[in-house]
Amino acid sequence: MPKGNSSSLLRNRVFLYGLLFVSAIVLLTIVFFRQKPLEYYDKTEYHLGTYVTIRVSSSTMSPVTLAEAAFTEIKRIDDKFGSRSNGVIAELNRTGELHDIDKETSFLIRSALEIARNTSGAFDPTLYSLTRLWGFDDESSKKRIPNDKEIEDALGSTGFSRITYDEELGYVSLVDGAMIDLGGIAKGYAVDMAIAKIKSLDPDATGFIDAGGDIGVIGPKYGNRPWIVGVRNPRGESVQDVIEYIYLYDGAVATSGDYERFFVEDSVRYHHILDPETGFPSRSGVISATVIGKSTMLADAYATAAFVIGMEPGVTFLPRFGALVLLVMEDMSIFRSPGFEVYQER
Amino acid sequence: MKFFTRNDILIVIAAFAIVILFVFPRGKASSFAEVYHDGRLVRTIDLSSDSEIFLDVGMVVKVQDGRISVIDSDCPEKLCVSQGAISMTNIPIVCVPNRTLIKIVSSQFEVDAITQ
Amino acid sequence: MIEAKRVTTLSMLMAIGAVLYLLESLIPFPLPIPGGRWGFSNLVLMIALAGLPFGDILTLSIGKSIIGSLLTGRLATPGFLMGVAGTASAAATMWLLNKTRKFGLLGISIAGAAVSNFSQLMVASSLIVKSIEIIFLYPYMLILGSISASINAYVAFEVIRRMGDSLWQD
Known part of the structure; x- marks a missing residue:
């Protein structure tokens, strides 16, 4: 050796x-x-009065760039239409009429009016004075039960029929001191626009945007798998308590629930989803309404409407406008509009 | 050169330890299988109902009695077919030529987001 | 050892290794891993361990894999890459353990098999299947690998005992 x-x-x-x-x-x-395997990048920022989480992945671009571009877009819309903004909507509410409104504002007003008409006013973009009366306009506002006189006065200046809108002239006017509030659809719109922004940078990007529980899908998980979205148990101890599952490849889902903003007085729960007809928190027997729609804006607005309409025949018309509904009732029974079950199968 | 020294006992013990360590966390039975191709999840299969599924990676899997097996594959050696059925989380079916892995997963529900 | 003798010995061992490689592929391997082999061809590595430098052992291990794959017609398969990674890492391990002079052939052989199986699975999981889960197959491979490694060790021991001197002396 x-x-x-x-x-x-x-x-x-x-x-x-x-x-x-x-x-x-x-x-x-x-x-x-x-x-x-393809990694997802998560980024959370506070916009539109809620935490917005973007989860995105791209094979051609940095997901960080995509998320930042999306947040820039969300911030722009928040500045323009958010409740604290001093933009075009504030001016409209101050002066009562406006000429030559820009395309984007025009689109939002038109969409809001269309949804209001489709839902016979269950979704109403003019409820701001009522909301402020109850103290639901802001987290810090003092919440109280207004007296009947106050409600009656407020009802005199609400209702979407008090908006006159001419698309061709770009002219909007408000009568009876009505105030328009696009907060109800601006959040969903911001998510939609952020998704469009990401898609314009990388058409094959995948992921989703979660704005306080309103979720818009950028693209399927890993390109071919659904995102699994849990519907929060409206009476659950925590947000993590889920009662139903939805599988989303695209589109959007949003939920309105009486647990989001509420106060309890004399063991009665007063929540923030007001019935435009009575001026009181909606008593339709629904405690949570989840809507799947093709855009986050539509899903968000129709979820509010579905909550107010409740299990009336009216809610069965919503799928006609591209909104599939899941209602959780007070006794925790669940109603699904036809077609919703498709999204609950893997 | 010796055949066996005292130090060899250490190696044998180490080998046994590895075997026991890896095998000991016995798998759990579960009713969901996931199919990965190139490390990406391509399909989830519910094992609670019997079915035969054609996977576009070139394999046919069969679900019976809560167990999943590959019954046909276009790979040359068909080792995945000869492996038979699995129902536990600890042993996956691997098909290297098809770059595919089938494993049993313990839980179906991993929520990505919650709508509220 | 003179150069001609070394080259002859190396070539002879490689030829034997390739034949063993061919023969062992006829024995069904009971685990569903392509390129999963009994590892009997590593016998020649154990014999070479006693007298050849590390470079030659590495050449031997890779060479017998290439020739063996040519014979079995699996040269361009993922299994081949796994086999080469496995046998080369086994050669390195066995050479190292032999250098310490503290281990017998049995221990060296089993350690080689353990490392070889691990490399095979790492190659499969990193380059081919891209899932770490197949590491779950490791203990089963190790059991089979230890069996063939023990047989290898014994045969190598007998070979070296009977003709080791004539192999390595000029």
């Missing part, structure tokens, strides 16, 4: 080969971990 020239040389070679061997294994392991 040949022997090493000297024992120290031998040791050096043993050491060298040992090092090579170990580094080979380490390299192999690193190679494996680098080739993990």
Whole structure:
């Protein structure tokens, strides 16, 4: 048997080969971990009065860039239409009429009016004075039960029929001191626009945007799997308590529930979803309404409407406008509009 | 050169330890299987109902009695077919030529987001 | 050892290794891993361990895999890559353990098999299936690998005992 020239040389070679061997294994392991399946990037920011989470992945671009572009878009819409903004809507409410409104505002007003008409006013973009009366306009506002006189006065200046809108002239006017509030659809619109922004940068990007429970899908998980969305148990202890599951490849889902903003007085729960007819929190027997729609804006607005309409025949018309409804009633029974079950199968 | 030294016992013990360590966390039975291709989840299969499913990676899987097996594959050796049915989370079916892995997963519901 | 003798011995061992490689592929491997092999062809590595330098052992391990794959017609399959990674890492491990002079053939052989199986699975999981889950197959591979490694060790021991001197002396 040949022997090493000297024992120290031998040791050096043993050491060298040992090092090579170990580094080979380490390299192999690193190679494996680098080739993990497509990773999603999560980013959460506070906009539109809620936490907005963007989860995105792209094979051609940095998901960080995509998320930042999307947040820029959301912030722009928040600044323009958000409740605290001093933009075109505030001006309209101050002056009562406006000429030559821009296309985007025009689109939002038109969409709001269309949804209001479709739902016979169950969704109403003019409820701001009522909302403020109850103290639901802001987290910090003092919440109280207004007296009948106050409600009656407020009802005198609400109702979507008090908006006159001419699309061709770009002219809007408000009568009886009505105030328009696009907060109800601006959140969904912001999500939709953020998705459009991401899609314009990378048409094959996948992921979703979650704006306080209103979820719009950018693209299917890993390109071919549905996003699993849980419907929050309206009487659950925590947000994580889920009663139903929805599988979304595209489109959007939104939920309105009486647990979002409410106060309890004399063991009666007064929540923030007001019935435009009575001016009081809606008492339709619904405690949570979830709507799947083709855009987040529609899903959000129709969820509010479905909550107010309740299990009346009216709600069965909503699928006609592209809104599939799941209602959770006070006794925790669940109603689904035909077609909703398609989204509950994997 | 010796056949066996005292130090060899260490190696044998280490090998046994690895086997026991890896095998000990016995798998759980579950009723959901996931199919991965190239490391990406391509399909989830419910094992509670019997079915035969054609996977577009070139394999046909069969679900029977809560167990899943590959009954046909276009790979040359068809080792995945000869492996038979699995129903536990600890052993996956692997088809290297098709770059496909079928494993049993313990839970169906991993919610990505919650609507509220 | 003179150069001609070394080359002859290396070639002879490689030829035997390739034949063993061919023969062992006829024995069904009971685990569903392509390229999963009994590892009997690593026998020649154990014999070479006693007298050849590391470079030659590495050449031997990779060479017998290539020739063996040519014979079995599986040169361009994922299994081949796994086999090469496995046998090369086994060669390195066995050579190292032999250098320490603290281990017998049995231990060296089993350790080689363990490392070889691990490399095979790592190659499969990182380059081919891209899922770490197939590491769950490792203990079963290790059991089978240990069996064939023990047989290898014994045969190698007998070979070296009977003709080791004539192999390595000029």
